[in-house]
Amino acid sequence: RTHGWEGLLNNHDGNLSQYLERISGEDVQDSLLKVKSVYLMENYRSTTNIVKAAQRIISTGEKSDKKDAQDNIRRDMKPMRGTGPPPRVLACKDARAEAKFVVKTVNSMIDSGDLTPSSTVAMIYRTNAQSRLLEEACVENNLRYVVRGSSGTFYKRAEIQDCMSFLKIMYNDRDRSAWARAVKAPSRGIGAVSLNEFFNYCDAVTEKYLETANSRDDLPTPMDVLMSLAPAGDAIEMLIPPKDIMSNRSINKFIPFASSLSSLRRKAEVQGVPDFLLSLIEDLGLKGHFDTISKTRDEYEDRLGNVMELVRAAERYKDDGPCISPVLGDGESTETPLGNFLDDVALIADLAPDESDSEGASRVVANLLTIHSSKGMEFDAVFLVGNEDGTLPTQKAIGEGEGSIELSEERRLCYVAMTRAKTHLVLTWRREVSYFAGATFRTRDAIRSRFLDILVSKKGDKSSKAGSKPNAQGRSNNISARKGTFSRGQGLGSMTKRELHSEADRYLASNRGRIPASSQ
DSSP, X not given: OTTTHHHHHHTTTSOHHHHHHHHHOSOOOGGGOOOOOOOOOEEOSSOHHHHHHHHHHHXXXXXXXXXXXXXXXXXXXXXXXXXXXXXXXXXXXXXXXXXXXXXXXXXXXXXXXXXXXXXXXXXXXXXXXXXXXXXXXXXXXXXXXXXXSXXXXXXXXXXXXXXXXXXXXXHOTTOHHHHHHHTTTTTOSOOHHHHHHXXXXXXXXXXXXXXXXXXXXXXXXXXXXXXXXXXXXXXXXXXSOGGGTSOXXXXXXXXXXXXXXXXXXHHHTTSOHHHHHXXXXXXXXXXXXXXXXXXXXXXXXXXXXXXXXXXXXXXXXXXXXXXXXXXXXXXXXXXXXXXXXXXXXXXXXXXXXXXXXXXXXXXXXXXXXXXXXXXXXXEEEEEEOOOBTBTTTBHHHHHHOTTOHHHHHHHHHHHHXXXXXXXXXXXXXXXXXXXXXXXXXXXXXXXXXXXXXXHHOOTTOGGGSTTOOOOHHHXXXXXXXXXXXXXXXXXOOOGGGSOHHHHHHHHHHHHTTOXXXXXX
């Protein structure tokens, strides 16, 4: 296997004997080497129901030459724990309802004693952008959480903070930390020296105006000072020439930046928060900036997905009017849609616990992570969210068709996510998903993931047998009939017509007393 001896040898450009000689310093004869792969075929992590459910998913689909051996191993894995509660498939109205349901279910399991402070819980998703609503639901319902992986919490990701820095400047242009980040997104050649010169110029102008101003409210803001550097027509005359404080090089660097922000400020006075965010991304060329700071194409697409999720978060303020007041301007004391949005974001970001704070805590901590980040980990309860065609599997993989390497890899990722669960496994999907079209977000009916169809299919349903090729039209016409679970044909009914806490209570009641001992 490439992750065994072959993987080591590929990194050292030699055969096995040469590698052993290198690390041992002794002469090794090829004829004396006998290497054999030993596969561990017993699963002591997950209950029987979870393993068998995951095996049904990995066993479906056309054969793949490259990965078929590993898939055979997964199919033949023998579960060694008890039966346990069956995995459940639940439908939610949309992403927000899904996040609330998952968090309320975790809290209900804590209250009922099914989860103790020593228990581990995971909310697993396909893309990083899906963490936002889960984070917000955790904060709203007082559930401690930590985002695993290198991306960190949603509002602390680099691309999100880049966008937020410009929003902060538009609302309160006296925030110098926001200025320090904004001048570097993208890089404009404005370094620490030039930025300090600009701040010194702002301070000098302020001191000059203090001599004649009636109140501090009449003092020019850093944005006003920047506008004084803009070309004729946008310039605001200052009492001190910029050349008295700033070098010509620094002034020349700030002139195009001043023109860009002048145009954006005018748009902020007429556009709502989501539309202004889109204008900001387009006018400042932030997509190119995200591409520059990304090491791979997948990383760039992930960053772009996070930014679009930020725009989606701003949609709730779409009908509240322009971002800022054209009369009072920046730093205004009255409520504005942009100010409300920034306040809400600050609340979520400030209450988000650090990973170090969660370790050793006397409360259950929910782990939020992508499927890729979950590899090699295990949890007492796992909630796999976003199980729709287009999310898991991705639209790109679906476009490659059945039997493709991409779709087979998505199937393996689903298997990996499911087998992170030791005892409880809940898989949710959204009946409605939003997507970006043109200049706004639209909502469409979602199609439950073809992987979940394998679990909820009834006996005699030919469309879900191994090796079959689901028809996209047939699947979309049969959405209303998908109400089963993996639990021996038990029906879910119309889940979206029930209160979320009632769903959680019913789930707990149906599984109480069926949890196997961890020592089995």
